[in-house]
Amino acid sequence: MTRVVTCRTLDGQVIEFVDEVIGSGAMKDVHFSPDRSYVVAFYKTAQDFQAKERLQMIAGKYRESIFDQVGGDYWQNLFCWPTAVLEHEGRLGLVAPTYPRHFFFEHGSRNGDMLGIKGKEKEGKWFAAANLRNRFVDPRELGTWLNHLKVCLLLARAVRRMHMAGLAHSDLSYKNVLVDPSQGLACVIDVDGLVVPGKYPPDVVGTPDFIAPEVVRTSHLAKDDPNRCLPRRETDLHALSVLIYMYLLYRHPLRGAKVHDLDDEQRDEMLSMGEKALFVEHPTDASNRIKVANAKPTELPWADTAKLPFTITGPYLSQLFLQAFVAGLHDPALRPSANDWETALVKTVDLIQPCLNPKCEQKWYVFDNSTKPVCPFCGTPFRGKLPVLNLYSSRKEGQYRPDNHRLMVWTGQSLFLWHANNLIAPNEKLNEAQKKRVGYFVFHQNAWWLVNENLPDLMDVSTKTPIPIGGQLELKDGQQILLAKGDGGRLVVVQMVDA
């Protein structure tokens, strides 16, 4: 029989844990509570006073500043945040929620789980490397490309929230982010290493693959050298960009073929991730391209940047990738913010359309802005009528300006309040009423229809015909449709692609 230990947290709550280590990381030993609703993790090594104080701030003030606010519950799903600190038999520990079930493999690996990973944590690396996806991970775990976009969106949102609170994670990597691509969910874990500028310095430099070039470049300097770069908000932004690139393209943005030191692979690694880091898809410098001839067959087609360039992620994300890996790679101030990523991902979700090939592995792709759209993943062309709605919004009564935002129409596509009004953003601030669909699209008897479910102002501007709630409107090329009046109200201009 295993023993159940009862003790008090530093703020006086009574907690219990089973005296059996269920998992052991680099830093901590983890125990379940008897009902498995939370875990208690103890540091393996003695922690100094500052570490203890920081942990208390993270479980206390910083947690409250994010969770104890209107809409704070939203973040419960995006973070696994420590709730209390304790000391037991001389060891410092923390209490944190148990990871939700969907972050553990349900099916695991292929061929009846040949690797035996069923029930293990879904570490992001499994989903971010083409070879692992193609050879090992059970296809039921892989999820669609749309779900990968959602994973990235939640990730960007979580990082944005931390940065808004003045906190930096300091060690974002696929080890510290749980993902569930089968449902499009993500959760940031291991937030106990948070960096607060000027208050709590970082104690890790990060995880290989995600460490910002300036941190790698200066890692040989002493910790207190003024030229030494350590993790902070800007390095989180590099890690976030790398994560997004890897979750959408299943390859690393800086790991190309260029060799900087023929004899010393450690130095080569330092240079290619640090001082000489170069985007594998740099628009003008092709010297670090991935060599398709060197790639394993199971890394294709993802290793082939000519076949699947970053531009398949659409215009909004492409621009940010250039900003992150060309302009901002060695200039941290130019890196896109987490908020930039979140906004671009939201807009990209609206640009996505289903692939007509039922066997397509990715199932969804971003409209390529052509009159003959083709799925970049499986090569299946789109056939039929494809309405594209261009969104405009009003700043002044009667004046509508382009939002650089489009909505693709497919059967079952929904219209939400944030499409009808540009002052509403689809994020944690939405209330329950705002989350409800206000209209949808359906293809019926060779025509596309918009069905009005809750748009009181809906009107076909070309004919000045109001469409009542419950009514419908046929979409036509060049048509102007008013979705909502008033401040931020949106006007739609329809383009019809006929392929």
Next chain:
Amino acid sequence: MSARRLPVYILLDTSGSMRGEPIHSVNVGIQAMLSALRQDPYALESVHLSIITFDVEAREYLPLTPLDAVKLDEIQVPQAGATFLGAALELLIACVDRDLRKSTPDAKGDWRPLLFVMTDGSPSDLHAYRQAIPEINKRGFGAIVACAAGPKAKQEVLRELTDRVVTLDTMDSAAFSGFFKWVSASVAVGSTSAGVSGSVSLPPPPPEVQLVL
């Protein structure tokens, strides 16, 4: 994408004294290590494993093989026999020279190989052993860890090869499984968060293992 390989060489003592429970425990330990490594996506992408066994002679028991393709039969031990660790090192040098990929202007070469040596005695071919050590040092291993298992293992001799010597007091399955768990954790350590202080270090050994420095 042109990911570097991480070659891992394991030298295993199969001399007569390993018969019975010790070799059985080693077999169990290696299988457990293989499963643990295969559950680590980083290891699965990079680790290539080779096993050299040595008793009256040294054999390339498992040529350098990608982790996911490794299939191991139970390692057997002869009736009796000496401990030709020197011969094993010579064979290792030949294997490393043959296997290791250098960087070329077009392709990234291998990571520095890791070497784990496990013995329960001391080299019967001490002269050959000492001759091989400078050659081993020239091969630039990323880390060399020697494991002295049981009461008869000679730590001092192993320390000529590496300053990382761990001892197992007993030769039962708990001790060996602890050791091989540690080996897999050491192999995977490259993928985890690195400390600000900078030194790349092995994880602390499990409680059953004593680190002799």
